[in-house]
Amino acid sequence: MGRFAPLLPELILSIGGTILMLVAAFTGRRGSGLTSWLSVALLIAATFALMGAPSHAGPVFDGLIAADLFASFGKAIMFPAAAIAIIAAHGWFEHDHEHSSEYAVLIVFSAVGMSVMVSATSLVSLYVGLELQSLAAYVLASYRRSDERSAEAGLKYFVLGALASGILLYGISLLYGFTGTMNFTGLASAFGRGAPSLGLLFGLVFLLAGLAFKASVVPFHMWTPDVYEGAPTPVTAFFASAPKVAAVLLATRVCIEALGPATEAWRQIVIFAALASIFLGAVGAFGQTNIKRLLAYSSINNVGFALIGLAAAGPQGASSVLFYMAVYIVMTLGAFLCVLWMRRPDGEPVETIASLSGLSQTRPAFAAAIAIFMFSLAGIPPLFGFWPKLLVFNAAVASGYVALAVAGIVGTVVGAYYYLKIVKVMYMDDPVEPFERAREPIQGFLILLAAVIVSPLGYLLIGPLGALTDRAAGALF
Amino acid sequence: MSQLPLLSILVGIPLLGAVLCLFVRAEAARWIALIATLLDLALGSYLWALYDPSGPQWQFVEFVTLGGGINWALGIDGIALVLIMLSVFLMPICIGASWRAIEKRVPEYMAYFLLMEALMLGVFAAQDLFLFYIFFEGGLIPMYLIIGVWGGAERIKASYKFFLYTLFGSVLMLIAMLYMVITAKTTFIPDLMAYDFPVHAQTWLWLAFFASFAVKMPMWPVHTWLPDAHVQAPTAGSVILAGVLLKMGGYGFIRFSLPMFPEGSLQFIPLVFALSGIAVVYTSLVALVQRDMKKLIAYSSVAHMAFVTFGLFAMNRQGIEGAMVVMLSHGLVSGALFLCVGVVYDRLHSREIEKYGGLSNNMPGYALLFMVFTMASVGLPGTSGFVGEFLSLVGTYHASTWAAIVATTGIILGAAYMLWLYWRIAFGTARTKEAAAMKDLSAREWWLLAPIAAAVFWMGIYPESFVRPIRNDVGRLLVRLERVAPAGDSQPTPGKPKLKVIDAEGQHGEAH
Numbered sequence: 001m002g003r004f005a006p007l008l009p010e011l012i013l014s015i016g017g018t019i020l021m022l023v024a025a026f027t028g029r030r031g032s033g034l035t036s037w038l039s040v041a042l043l044i045a046a047t048f049a050l051m052g053a054p055s056h057a058g059p060v061f062d063g064l065i066a067a068d069l070f071a072s073f074g075k076a077i078m079f080p081a082a083a084i085a086i087i088a089a090h091g092w093f094e095h096d097h098e099h100s101s102e103y104a105v106l107i108v109f110s111a112v113g114m115s116v117m118v119s120a121t122s123l124v125s126l127y128v129g130l131e132l133q134s135l136a137a138y139v140l141a142s143y144r145r146s147d148e149r150s151a152e153a154g155l156k157y158f159v160l161g162a163l164a165s166g167i168l169l170y171g172i173s174l175l176y177g178f179t180g181t182m183n184f185t186g187l188a189s190a191f192g193r194g195a196p197s198l199g200l201l202f203g204l205v206f207l208l209a210g211l212a213f214k215a216s217v218v219p220f221h222m223w224t225p226d227v228y229e230g231a232p233t234p235v236t237a238f239f240a241s242a243p244k245v246a247a248v249l250l251a252t253r254v255c256i257e258a259l260g261p262a263t264e265a266w267r268q269i270v271i272f273a274a275l276a277s278i279f280l281g282a283v284g285a286f287g288q289t290n291i292k293r294l295l296a297y298s299s300i301n302n303v304g305f306a307l308i309g310l311a312a313a314g315p316q317g318a319s320s321v322l323f324y325m326a327v328y329i330v331m332t333l334g335a336f337l338c339v340l341w342m343r344r345p346d347g348e349p350v351e352t353i354a355s356l357s358g359l360s361q362t363r364p365a366f367a368a369a370i371a372i373f374m375f376s377l378a379g380i381p382p383l384f385g386f387w388p389k390l391l392v393f394n395a396a397v398a399s400g401y402v403a404l405a406v407a408g409i410v411g412t413v414v415g416a417y418y419y420l421k422i423v424k425v426m427y428m429d430d431p432v433e434p435f436e437r438a439r440e441p442i443q444g445f446l447i448l449l450a451a452v453i454v455s456p457l458g459y460l461l462i463g464p465l466g467a468l469t470d471r472a473a474g475a476l477f
Numbered sequence: 478m479s480q481l482p483l484l485s486i487l488v489g490i491p492l493l494g495a496v497l498c499l500f501v502r503a504e505a506a507r508w509i510a511l512i513a514t515l516l517d518l519a520l521g522s523y524l525w526a527l528y529d530p531s532g533p534q535w536q537f538v539e540f541v542t543l544g545g546g547i548n549w550a551l552g553i554d555g556i557a558l559v560l561i562m563l564s565v566f567l568m569p570i571c572i573g574a575s576w577r578a579i580e581k582r583v584p585e586y587m588a589y590f591l592l593m594e595a596l597m598l599g600v601f602a603a604q605d606l607f608l609f610y611i612f613f614e615g616g617l618i619p620m621y622l623i624i625g626v627w628g629g630a631e632r633i634k635a636s637y638k639f640f641l642y643t644l645f646g647s648v649l650m651l652i653a654m655l656y657m658v659i660t661a662k663t664t665f666i667p668d669l670m671a672y673d674f675p676v677h678a679q680t681w682l683w684l685a686f687f688a689s690f691a692v693k694m695p696m697w698p699v700h701t702w703l704p705d706a707h708v709q710a711p712t713a714g715s716v717i718l719a720g721v722l723l724k725m726g727g728y729g730f731i732r733f734s735l736p737m738f739p740e741g742s743l744q745f746i747p748l749v750f751a752l753s754g755i756a757v758v759y760t761s762l763v764a765l766v767q768r769d770m771k772k773l774i775a776y777s778s779v780a781h782m783a784f785v786t787f788g789l790f791a792m793n794r795q796g797i798e799g800a801m802v803v804m805l806s807h808g809l810v811s812g813a814l815f816l817c818v819g820v821v822y823d824r825l826h827s828r829e830i831e832k833y834g835g836l837s838n839n840m841p842g843y844a845l846l847f848m849v850f851t852m853a854s855v856g857l858p859g860t861s862g863f864v865g866e867f868l869s870l871v872g873t874y875h876a877s878t879w880a881a882i883v884a885t886t887g888i889i890l891g892a893a894y895m896l897w898l899y900w901r902i903a904f905g906t907a908r909t910k911e912a913a914a915m916k917d918l919s920a921r922e923w924w925l926l927a928p929i930a931a932a933v934f935w936m937g938i939y940p941e942s943f944v945r946p947i948r949n950d951v952g953r954l955l956v957r958l959e960r961v962a963p964a965g966d967s968q969p970t971p972g973k974p975k976l977k978v979i980d981a982e983g984q985h986g987e988a989h
Contacts, residue, residue, distance in 0.1 A: 361582070364499075375618060380644070381611035382596070387547075390607070390651070397655040405655070409648040416644055420621070420637065428625045428633060456611075463544020 006060050006067030009046040009075060010115050016042040017108040024101030032101045036086050039104035043083040043111060050076055063183050064125040070322075071119035073472035074249045077326050078118070078242040082111040084333050084446060085238035088340055091440050092234050092349075103143060107238060110136035114246035121257065123172045123182040126250065130168070130214060133243055134161050140238065141231040153230025160213070160223045168210025174203030184258040192261040204259060208269055211254065215247035217307065218276035221300050225284070228296035233349065236292055237336030240299045244332075245325045248306055252321050255310060256476045263313050270311045271404055277304030278411035285418040290351050291339055294418065295332070298377055301415050302328050305379075308408050309392035312399045318473035320391035323465060327388045327454070334450030335373040337443055341366065343436040350435075353422060358431025366435075367426045369451045376454040378419035379412050384458030482539045483524060484551040484602045487561070488595050490517050491568075495591035503583035507576060510587035514568040514594065521565035528558050530946045534953060535604070535667060546664060550604035555946035556731060556801065557601040560724055563808045564601070566932065567720045568594050571713035573925045574816055578712055578823055579627060586627060589619040590713070597721050601728065606654050606664040613725065614647055620714070620722070628709035635702075635709035642702040646692030653685035657737070670736040670957070683741030686734050694726030696786060697756035700779045707775035708828070712819030715771065719778050720812035727785045727804050731797070735789065736957045742790065743961040746876075749790045754883040756783035761890035765897070770818045770828045773898055774811060777854065780887055781807045787884050788869030792962040796872020797951050798944055803865030805943060806853065806936060810862060813850045813929040817843070820922055821902075824915045830898065835907040840917045844903045846926045851899045853933045855892045861936035875965045 004011060020042070024035050050072050059066050086104045113136065116129030138161060142154020176182055178199040179190035191200065213220040228236045259266050281301025288294040306328070309320035342356070343349050360367035376385030389412065396405040438444065453461070494513030498506040528536060538552035553561065571590060579586050596619070599612035617640050625636035658664050661672045674682060692699045703723075707715045735742050757780050764776035781803065788800030820843060821836070822828055837844035853860035856867075866888060874881035907913035918926070936943055955962070 360585070364585075380614060380618060382615035386611065386614075387545075390655070393652065394655045394659070397652060398659050402652065402656065405652050406649065409652055410645075413641060413645045413648055417637075417641065420640060423622075424625060424633060424636075427622055428636075459543055459547065462547060463542075466545035 003060065007065070008049040009079070010112055012046045012049055013042055013108055013112045013115070016045075017105055017112065020101070020105050020108065024105055027101065029100050032103075035101035036090065036104045039108050040083045040086050042108060043079045043086075046111075046115075047076060047079040050079075059121060063185070064122045065116070065119045066121040067119060068475040069472045070249070070253065070475040071115070073322055073326075073468065074118035074245060075115050077329050078114050078245055079111060081242040081245070081329050081333060082107050082114075082238065084337075085234055085241070087442055087446065088237050088333075088337055089232075089234035090442070092232065092340060103140070106136045106140050110140070110238075110243070114242055117246045117250045118253070120250065120253070121184045123175065123184075123187075126254070127165075127169065127172060130250070131165065133246065134165070134214070137161075137239065137243060140235045141227055143235060144232050147230075147232075149230035150232060153227045156223055156230075157227045164210050164213030164220065167206050167213075171203045171206025171208075171210060174199055174206065178203060184254070187258040188260050191259060196262050196265060200262075201265060204262060204265060205269065207254065208251070208266060211247060211251045212273060215244060215251060215303055216296075216300055217273045217303055218280045218300060219273075221277065221280070224300055225288075225293045225296040228299075229290055229292045229351075233292065233336065233340050233351075236295075237333060237340070240295065240332045240336060241329045244299060244303065245329055248303060248310075248321065248325055252310055252318055253476060256313065256318060267311055267313065270307050271401075274304045274307035274311055275404070275407055275411070277301060277307065278408055279304075279414065282411055282415035282418070285415070288418075289353055291342070291353050291356070291422075292351050294353065294422075295335060295339070298335075298415075298419075299332065301411075302332075302377065304411070305389055305392055305408060308404060309395050311404060312392070312395035312401060314395070314399055315470070315473050315477055316398055317392075317395040318476055319466075319469040320388070320395040322469040322472055323391050324388040326465065326469070327384060327458075330450050330453050331373055331376050331385055334369070334447055334454065335377065337447045337450070338366065338370045338373065340443065341435065341438045341440075341447075343438070345433065345436050347436055353425055355432065355435075356422065356425050357429040359426040359435075361431045362434035369447050370426060371423050372451050372454060374419040374422050378416045380416065382456040382459075384454040384456070384461075387459065387462060482551075483520065483527075484537050484539055484553065484598075485549075487517060487520050487524070487565075488551075488598050488602065490520070491591040491594040491598075495588040495595070498584045498588040498591065501584060506584035506587040507572070510572045510591055511569060513591055514565070514572050517594065517598075518565045518569055521562055524553075525558060525562055525946075528553075528555070528946055530555060530949060534950065538604070540604075546658070547607045548605045548664065550608060550665060551602045552604045552667075553602055555948070555950045556728070558946050559801065559805060559943055560601050560721075560728055561598055563724065563805055564594065564597050564721045566928075567716060567808065567812055570812070570816070570925050570929065571716050573921060574716065574819055575711065575713040576921060578819065582626065586623070589623050590717075593619040593623070593717065597717075597725075600725055604666045606658060606666055606669065609666065610647075610651060610654060613729075614644070616722065616725075617643055620718070623714045624706055624710045627711045627714070630709075631705070632709045635705040638702045639706040642699070643692055646689040646699070649685045650689035653682045657682065666732070670732075672737070674738060676740045679738040679741030680744060683734055683738040683745060686729065686738075687745070690726040690729040690734065691752075692726075693729065694723060694782050694786065695779060696726075696752050696783070697759060697779065698752075700756070700760070703779060704772050704775040707778075707815075708769060708771045712815060712822065715775075715815040715819075716812040719775075719815060720808040723778060723782060724804050724808055727782070727789065727800065730786070730789050731801075731954070735792070736954055739958050739961045742792070742958075743963065746790050746792075746963060749786050750877060750880045753783040753786045753790075754880060756780060757787075757884055757887035758890070761887055761894060764894045765890070768830055770830055770898070770902075771815065772828075773830075773894065774814045774818065777891065777894065778807065778811050780891060781811070781854075783887065784866055784869050784884065787873045787880060791869070791872040791876035791880075792955075792958045793872050793875050794951060794955060795868045796876065797954060798947065799865050799868025799870070799872050801865075801947055801951075802861065802936070802940060802943065803869055806861035806865045806933070809929050809932055809936070810850050810853045810860075813846075813926060813933070814854065816922075816925055816929075817847045817850060820918065820926075821915065825909075825911055830901050832909050833902045833907070833912050834905050834909075835903070835913065836915070837903045838907070839913055839915060842918045842923070846918070846930055847903060848899060849930050849933065851895050853937070855895050856888055859934070859937045861933045861940070864937060864940045876963050878966050 113133030120126040144150035285297035376383040379389040535552040603609035767773035788796040856862040
């Protein structure tokens, strides 16, 4: 039993998820509320289990998985995010009587996949975790069967995702063929033996390309706006938060643990991907009229900033990536919870930016919350979204990449334009038909909580959160 | 020294007021805002009274560490003190100016103004580099909303321009700050002011800071956001923009660029003088042809701020003290001039100079006060404008004769556009019937303008009150600049007494 102790969170989720699936099968539509709340309870229990699980257990199962602090940090932000994605669906699917219990169960399985992703220390477990997460995600994207956009999103996501998996597998096979090992430490020592061979370099590039797809990093981002727009909004909220964090954290671990000695080889790729994501994410959002598409570009843009921290490498860079993703997840979930509340008086959801016109006069508190998330996503002080941006730039400057930091920060100004546009629409335009008043106290509380965290009060978190990310990043070195 | 965290309270009062405003109706919000700003004025005056000019450089120091490389470090020297005084003095006047002029969404408006005040005071009081940046940038959000929601017809464009222009300037400064903190291993501004950065790095650091402060100041050619923002902003917004926000640029130069990068500053004196010289002449000429009163005053601001940059980069006592007095004086005078425009705008809803005329007939009180501020803007002896401009010109003359010559033309041009403006508005006969029917100042408007007029005369007649707190700090800055201060081209040179020359020639002749 002792050797399973580090896996306690995953065990809780896997066993619990399997049981819930049976519950769902037997209760059908009637049990959807029950399974949802039980799933939330499972995720919360898994989060608490993180504290109990020994976080320095080192490699388990012959080095397939590491239950270190880095993985625990990732799980500690992803599990609650997954739970929020379940809560977000409450009251959403009821509108069109489609809410069946599988939604919550799928998210639980996706969470298992993500937690394997962030703790993977072998290419096999990496792939298994990634696929487990992705397969659940493909189904979730097309969850509203009757909606063409949702079906299209699912199909698009699946076809492109399968392609990316293929690329990733090809990279894995190359790496395995040229090194004879799947293990991250084994890979690192293979890369450490002088300049990497051409085969190893190809393997590295394909591996990173596959990961870039999962994290929706330019140039592998094309699916993002379409899938985000088409998927049901609670699912979009989920996609933009937890799986994104998992992919970025996985990429961080691969780059530092497995490819550490080849830093010079992957750094140029990461720098390109970071800057391309920042600028394309900013420019792509300009003409958007759909808020979900706009947030999709915003998420591309934000991952670009996190990658600046990764490009800086070193403990400081890794720590800034963790900090960035932790704050990002709060801002994104907050913003998407607000989008969930955008409903016409007849209850029909709306997604156009124009429908927000004059919101500050019809729903001042709601408008203020969106404005806080927008300014924070743009990284304007005194909101808390500024601080993680500062940290990634700081890491870049500290490792001598001043030009990268300058280019990135110019990108924030370009990006600020479209965030300002939303604030302008809410505050400076004339009011249109007001939204339906939401009756979801738990979601309201979550929006409030997220808004408080990204408000200037968040600066009080810098000390503890910074210490935590430093320690978590230290686990990689 | 008192144990109360006075500076935190100073920042906290308007913040609290802002939150309260959001939960009440229009009339209550007005009163909350007025009371909060008056409390801050009282507290500011108390600080001024407590401040010991011959004491330590940093007073009222507070330090709470937040961890992760940022500290809640506050503390002020004399330079920050006088600018804080300027801010707390102008704020209640701004609230008063918006009392009736703002009718829609009043609680929100007052909340943004109070938030603005808290952030401005934070800028001047911050002793931590990142804390400074947060306050400095944070001010963009409320100002963006003030211009965008309550501004004139072109408000949206103006608000975007204001926000993105100033943001772009500032982000480069942030990278420079990161470099500084990594090099010097401290975020504490007083330590950084004494740290010698490598000379080659100073060039880039100086330019990065210059990008931010030059936009804020604003200096030619990055001033173009200012006329738009000023014209479109509501009256009180213009007052605070001209009165305090522009001063952040000058404050930045005096707090960061000069003491932290002396060699870098020396290198770029020609650039600063050239840009300031162009600003003085060019923007004055542009001001001369404006038809819109607010635009005219906005351009005059750019010209006046050039005196500040001239004085600061002369790097001598007269220049820097003069620059400080110009900043204070311009804060009062341009604020008052915008209020004067606001007074007639509230009555006629037009800023066109064409529509007015002969106001001295039906608005004698208004004409009197407007004249006082016009004269102060021109720099008439006895008003605050004279003291500052004279000192900074003397300082500039020490550093560079040519710069002083160009700068002085600004006084003449300034007189031209201001006096012409006054003539067209106050003298002659009314050009429209509506202008002739306007009523003179109400009691509220007297209360807004009279205190500024009193301060203008006080600063003009007895500037010592305002120079005393900053004297030692300017001295400390000069010590820091000693090794680089330019020698100047107008040194007193020993003459060649004629008598000796003749003697020498005589001897010369005798020897042969």
